[in-house]
Amino acid sequence: MEPVLGKQGLKKRLLSGTGFTPFIVRRLLTSILLVIGVTFISFTITQLVPGDPVAANLGQSAYSDPAIVAAFEKEFGLDQPVPVQYIKYLGNLLQGDFGVSLSSKRPVIEDLREYFPATLEIAAVAVFLSFFVGLFLGIVSAITRDKLPDQIIRVFSLTGVSMPAFWTALTAFYIFFFVLGWAPGTGRLEPGGEPPANVTGLFTIDALIAGDFDTFKQAFSYLLLPAMVLAIYAIGVLTRFTRASILEILGNDYVRAARAKGLPEYLVIRRHVLRPALLSIITVAGVAFASLLAGSVLVENVFSWPGLGQYAYRAAIGLDLPGIMGVSMVVATVYIFMNLLVDILYRVIDPQMKDSK
Amino acid sequence: MKLNLLKSSNKPKNSESIWRQPLAVVGIGIIATWTFLAVFAPWIAPFDPNAQDADKFLSPSSVHWMGTDELNRDIWSRIVYGARISLPYSILLVFLSATLGSIVGAISGYAGGKVDSFLMRVTDIFFAFPGIVLAMAVAAALGPQIRNAVIAITIVAWPVYARLVRGLILNAKQNDYVTASALLGSSSRRTMFVDLRPNLSGPVFVLASLEVGNALLLLSGLSFLGLGAQPPTAEWGAMVSMGAANFDRWWVGLFPGLAILTAVLAFNFIGDALRDALDPRTAKALRD
Numbered sequence: 001m002e003p004v005l006g007k008q009g010l011k012k013r014l015l016s017g018t019g020f021t022p023f024i025v026r027r028l029l030t031s032i033l034l035v036i037g038v039t040f041i042s043f044t045i046t047q048l049v050p051g052d053p054v055a056a057n058l059g060q061s062a063y064s065d066p067a068i069v070a071a072f073e074k075e076f077g078l079d080q081p082v083p084v085q086y087i088k089y090l091g092n093l094l095q096g097d098f099g100v101s102l103s104s105k106r107p108v109i110e111d112l113r114e115y116f117p118a119t120l121e122i123a124a125v126a127v128f129l130s131f132f133v134g135l136f137l138g139i140v141s142a143i144t145r146d147k148l149p150d151q152i153i154r155v156f157s158l159t160g161v162s163m164p165a166f167w168t169a170l171t172a173f174y175i176f177f178f179v180l181g182w183a184p185g186t187g188r189l190e191p192g193g194e195p196p197a198n199v200t201g202l203f204t205i206d207a208l209i210a211g212d213f214d215t216f217k218q219a220f221s222y223l224l225l226p227a228m229v230l231a232i233y234a235i236g237v238l239t240r241f242t243r244a245s246i247l248e249i250l251g252n253d254y255v256r257a258a259r260a261k262g263l264p265e266y267l268v269i270r271r272h273v274l275r276p277a278l279l280s281i282i283t284v285a286g287v288a289f290a291s292l293l294a295g296s297v298l299v300e301n302v303f304s305w306p307g308l309g310q311y312a313y314r315a316a317i318g319l320d321l322p323g324i325m326g327v328s329m330v331v332a333t334v335y336i337f338m339n340l341l342v343d344i345l346y347r348v349i350d351p352q353m354k355d356s357k
Numbered sequence: 358m359k360l361n362l363l364k365s366s367n368k369p370k371n372s373e374s375i376w377r378q379p380l381a382v383v384g385i386g387i388i389a390t391w392t393f394l395a396v397f398a399p400w401i402a403p404f405d406p407n408a409q410d411a412d413k414f415l416s417p418s419s420v421h422w423m424g425t426d427e428l429n430r431d432i433w434s435r436i437v438y439g440a441r442i443s444l445p446y447s448i449l450l451v452f453l454s455a456t457l458g459s460i461v462g463a464i465s466g467y468a469g470g471k472v473d474s475f476l477m478r479v480t481d482i483f484f485a486f487p488g489i490v491l492a493m494a495v496a497a498a499l500g501p502q503i504r505n506a507v508i509a510i511t512i513v514a515w516p517v518y519a520r521l522v523r524g525l526i527l528n529a530k531q532n533d534y535v536t537a538s539a540l541l542g543s544s545s546r547r548t549m550f551v552d553l554r555p556n557l558s559g560p561v562f563v564l565a566s567l568e569v570g571n572a573l574l575l576l577s578g579l580s581f582l583g584l585g586a587q588p589p590t591a592e593w594g595a596m597v598s599m600g601a602a603n604f605d606r607w608w609v610g611l612f613p614g615l616a617i618l619t620a621v622l623a624f625n626f627i628g629d630a631l632r633d634a635l636d637p638r639t640a641k642a643l644r645d
Contacts, residue, residue: 037482041491045498155380158629162621164574166581167597167614174607294487298578302601312490316497317583324497328490336485 099322108326117201119307125227130234138242160236169302186304286342290335384626395440402434424608435591458518466526567628
């Protein structure tokens with residue numbers, strides 16, 4: 001039986017205990033704090049903008065009339081001290097009000113709702129691809145250490161992390177669309193293509209839900225090339241990381257013991273090396289997913305992929321700050337919660353792992 | 358290759374000079390070439406990078422090795438001049454963010470307690486922002502200009518150094534000689550600069566060398582998005598962006614992209630070799 005705890009005792013147990021629930025509570029609290037920190041930085045950046053929002057939004061004649069200026073400032077809360085403005089800003093965010101995009105003239109939240117699923121779709125495929133390819137290449141590279149396959153894979157993975165994504169996208173598009181004609185072209189569907197009934201916003205999934213296999217095939221063929229380009233960087237990162245962590249584990253005594261007792265090499269690798277290595281690899285894969293969301297900024301533009309990246313690009317070009325801040329807050333929040341998820345997963349897989357700071 | 362295969366893999370790598378690692382030598386060669394091109398650009402570039410004398414979209418030929426762009430300019434000359442932007446700015450970027458990050462990390466590690474937790478939470482927040490998106494936001498807020506792009510990327514890039522330096526200081530602080538020096542009455546500043554600093558320079562330098570490539574990628578990415586170098590400046594990322602607008606003229610985007618790729622790859626070759634040459638413990642700290 002659990003001892004009955006006072007309110008104080010419960011709080012203490014949740015915040016400093018070593019069990020699973022306290023761990024989750026603590027990590028959740030840190031994540032929320034981080035998100036608040038992110039909003040604070042976003043707010044600071046919006047305050048940085050040189051130029052007077054009043055002047056930017058009012059015409060010349062209205063700007064010279066002090067009464068109109070005062071009314072404008074009052075309406076948008078610009079007459080209040082900065083901390084008060086921040087609290088208001090936070091309150092708005094909580095209600096999903098990210099402001100109005102200067103480029104699309106729509107509430108930013110609506111834009112995000114429209115563009116986010118498109119990016120999620122290619123990022124998810126890219127993570128899937130890079131996880132398996134990166135894992136495979138990393139393992140091969142580690143077990144053939146310093147031999148030819150290792151040398152080749154190392155050069156390839158290093159090249160992967162050195163390619164400017166926007167250029168890779170451009171080159172891949174030129175080769176596979178313009179020269180070879182294998183890739184279908186830009187966008188998510190062929191021109192005039194009817195998107196499937198909106199459930200998740202992911203065209204492939206929605207098409208499957210609607211039982212429309214033609215649309216599924218089409219949507220999939222359109223997303224493959226951008227996803228592959230997006231995956232290249234993550235494949236490089238994961239290959240290098242997998243190689244390093246496997247090499248580290250291979251040096252352990254228990255690996256030597258496993259070999260000494262005559263276990264076949266593939267079993268040594270699978271049971272004694274891969275299993276512990278997977279833990280840290282999953283961590284990196286989780287973080288890679290969030291960085292893929294960010295990387296899509298540079299890739300989507302080339303493929304006219306109507307996702308967050310292209311939205312952010314247009315917002316940046318038009319100096320549309322609410323739009324950019326919306327995107328960066330969404331991506332940062334995904335990143336923070338991805339980290340949280342990975343930490344929890346880590347704990348579940350390896351209960352011995354007490355969260356060390 | 359032969360030499361490499363014969364080497365025992367158990368031998369500690371720290372005794373190896375980076376000159377014996379083929380990839381590092383290739384990297385140094387590439388950077389030396391780009392530096393040479395940048396320094397002697399006016400003598401090497403066959404044309405004025407901004408002269409609009411040729412015809413529009415000429416494909417590569419013996420006169421225009423890499424063709425001409427939308428504004429009739431010689432692409433090879435622009436790439437040569439572009440090295441004068443990309444290389445020095447990437448190095449400046451790394452210098453700025455390493456300095457800023459090291460200061461934050463050193464204060465955090467040395468002060469400990471509440472200061473440490475506060476600074477590390479701030480670092481975490483900056484880590485949570487995805488690099489290119491935060492850099493875009495800052496660059497857009499400050500106005501599209503290469504100087505502002507540098508500020509934006511510095512803001513994005515410093516946290517790695519802060520974490521590294523904090524870890525190193527925490528480690529070094531446990532040494533007896535640090536305690537001894539404090540007991541002898543050293544001021545905190547003296548402890549920091551005389552006793553702790555020598556532990557930092559090696560790893561920070563290696564991390565910095567690994568980050569030059571990333572800095573170049575971010576900077577050219579911002580320019581590609583129109584938030585870095587402004588026309589008519591010859592900058593590699595901005596040049597690729599013109600190629601993206603005219604993708605059927607492959608030479609417009611291909612060559613400047615290759616310039617970025619070779620430079621970044623070379624920096625990464627060197628950074629990797631330096632890390633391997635470092636003792637394994639610090640190498641591990643750098644990887645995590």
